[in-house]
Structures are given as structure tokens and as C-alpha cells.
Amino acid sequence: MTDGVEPTQTEIERAVATLRSGGLVAFPTETVYGLGADAANDDAVRRVFEVKGRPTDHPLIVHLADASQLDEWAASVSPTASLLADAFWPGPLTLLVERSSSVSPAVTGGRSTVGLRVPDHPVALELLRTFAGGIAAPSANRFGRVSPTTAAHVLADLGDDVDLVLDGGPCRVGVESTIVDLTAERPVVLRAGGVSVDRLEEVLGHPVEVHVSAEPSNAGARAPGMLEAHYAPNARVVLGSEHELVELLIDILKSANGPVGLLAESALVGLPEDIVVLEPAGTADDYAAVLYSRLRQADRLGLDVLVCVPPPAVGVGLAVNDRLRRAAASSQG
């Protein structure tokens, strides 16, 4: 699970000391690595925004050790919040709720709401339990870049700007948490992620509204971070379907200013020979787990264009489709 790189208790204690003194600690979660600060320390939280290069009105998610802390951070705990927390925490689900008055507006970008989640990773949980407070953490990448799914990605992106990186191996899920807004009358999914809409509906017992879109006009001001040209590698990302893929690749090869790569679920035959075929991504779950690594690999290989064949948009495949659409949309400039 953690590839034998699990941090020792001493490292966890060092990380806790770093957080207590206002430092920044990158830590693994099941989704992506987070750039953590003590959620109760405004100066530390401000540094997170600085290091990321993120506008200060884009709120941070507060990570908790367990669901029993919900009532410290939320103004009130609705039956729906309890139901979802019980069903999915620890796990890749962020709940947006009205914040309790003790939550700093520095964390919430001045909003009256706060995003809360209990991550499902032994290192994150050990850190949170030992710290015994909320850890505010966005993904540990520079603003607008691809989220990190290994400690090496974090170091490549943030270098010395982060005080300590806990290495917990590659992230299991590989795409960010699903965000569910519980502040309106009915739950609304604002970001597709590690928990599928099907599972949410199963637990809630009714259909849920999904407001996720790669179109800037539609993503909605309710999750401001979602408006950005996010999840973008340097390579131009083009989406293709298996059907007519060869024609698309030939066409792109004609106008490309460098190597052209392909990322698909399975190995495909009959492709033009100049195509750089990345290792196939496998099922939708596997695709999610390797997606950000492959986008980074595309840049390491100096690809001019990366053609991606998305998995079916069901389960975590919906999140993969969402991230690929965003990468493609921001590629168009």
C-alpha cells in the first residue's frame, strides 16, 4: 500500500512540530498529496496560498482525523452530513457545510462555508491524530498545475518552499476527492472525484444533482477553484475516441511541433508508427490512479501533443473525464 516507504513515528512527530510552529508539511492522502498547514494558524494558512500561488479567495479543505470532529468545524451537523460522513469517511469525499464561528475566514476564502474531509491514508490519519487539530490543505502543486500523486512530484513542484514532505508512496485513488455541497436544500456534487455519484445516490437514497463542467461559464462560483484552467500539463491535450483514432493521430502528426503521445485504457493496434504510446492506463480505477503521473510523463518526454482516450464516464471514470476535459480546455488557450 505504501511501497515500504511509510514514515516513522519520529518523522510524524517532526511533522507535527513543524505544523505547530507554523510550517508547511506535505502529506500523502488516498487521492493526491496535500500541502498542509495548521488550520488555526492564519499566518501558516497565508503561506499555503503564497507557496501555491493561489488566489486567497479560493478556500482550502480542512482535513480531520475523524467524523466526531465535524461539530467543532461545522455550524451544525445535519442528518445528511452525518449519513455521508458515516458512510464515506475516511475516504475521498469532501463535505461543504456552514462553518462554525471558530473556523478562520483565512481558510475559507472569506466564505461562510467550509470543506471538510477525513482522508483514508494511514500516514495522513496518523499525522492528524497526533496533531489533534484540523489541517488545511490544498493539493501540493503550484496553482493550475497537475496534482501530485507521489512525494517526488511534490518536491519537483514545490522544492524548498515546503518544510517537510512525508512520503507515503503513490496515491491509491489518484484524483481528488468528490465535493458535495450540503449548504443548499439538496446535496449538489461540485467536483467529481474518488467517490462515485452512484455510491452517493445509493447512500442518500435519491438522485443527486451534479454541477461539474469543464466549461468556465458553468462550473459555478460555488467552488471557485474549479473555474481555473486546472490540471494542465505543458503538452497540448486532445481528447479522442477509439473510433476514428488513427485518422485523428495522422491529422495531429501533420501539424505537431514535436512528438505526439497517446494515453488509452488498453493497448491499441494499427497506430501510426511515430506515436509515443504511453503505458495503457487499464480500467477506470487504474486510469485515475495513473492519470496525473502520465500527464507529468508527457512533459518529461517533451510531447507537443498528448491524445487521450477517456474511459467510460461511470464510477471514478467521471472524474477522469472531468480532469481530461479541463486539461484539454486549458490547452486551447
Ligand code: TXA
Ligand atoms: O482530494 C482532495 O480533495 C485533495 C486532498 C489533498 O485532500 N485536496 C484538494 O484541495 O484537492 P484543492 O484545494 O486543490 O481543491 C479543493 C477545491 C477547490 O476547488 C476549492 O475551491 C473547493 O475545493 N473548496 C474548498 N472549500 C470550499 C468552500 N468552503 N466553498 C467552495 N469551494 C470550496
Ligand code: MG
Ligand atoms: Mg488542487
